[in-house]
Amino acid sequence: MMAFQNNVALYQAPGREGDFASCNDAFAVVPPLGGCFRAGSTGTVMARFAWRDDSKPSLVNNSGTGEILGFVRNERTALVNWDEKNSMTIPQGQQVSVYKTGDFWAKSATATTIGQKVYAKLADGTIETANAGTTKDGFIETPFKVMTAAAVGEIFIMSSWS
Template structure:
């Protein structure tokens, strides 16, 4: 087991890919074993698309199917020396959320009310104004609920502010 090398001054506000409230939410509805991670696996707390084989990937070319939820302990650590994992291995079930309030890491500075954009290459989040063109990203149904600097954990929502 790794020796502690860092102490945070403040507790983390939330874990990316988890619910940020008890407000109504819903996931993408699929058939039996339809939503499973692609051959490269996927990362929790990012957006997901269906690939050519109908499996979930962290990259796509159009609007994402949903936000990948950290549920049922799907992130797996392969080595006891690993510190943590947000990876869902190939073939494991993936829950894609289409509505609700979630914790996520922003790739850009975020202010309340901005729209959330999904980067097409890796499913990470960036923010911008509604209707804006963000290079390499597509606008989602989500918007920023709490402000934060690039790299910080924020709340995103499809509900009202």
């Protein structure tokens, strides 16, 4: 049974959260030998940052410590259960693509200003932005930079190339 449509957008979105935002090169992180990255025990949410699982390097989680592994691209691989309207979660054990470089559409819990750096929340991989070198408790600075201004919750372009 499909959910009933409950809203209509007046304007088309400029992009889809977690998808490529340009035709510039994007490089995926090389997975462990003979395999691929897979979602960890609680699944992995697309359009967020991710870290390797401490117990098994082929597993990817949206929480961690230290340097990020990369950004989880939205490849429409989430499964939507019968009682959900939508989902961005890749179920446990399913293949995950993680990118170290590229230009992506993303959402931030803070307003974005062109030139700011993108920060990943260690607890869940969500995004906030701030000036380069800012110390944000519970966050780590990523190699990505804000390319378009946006209000809180709107999509913006982030890039590792600028």
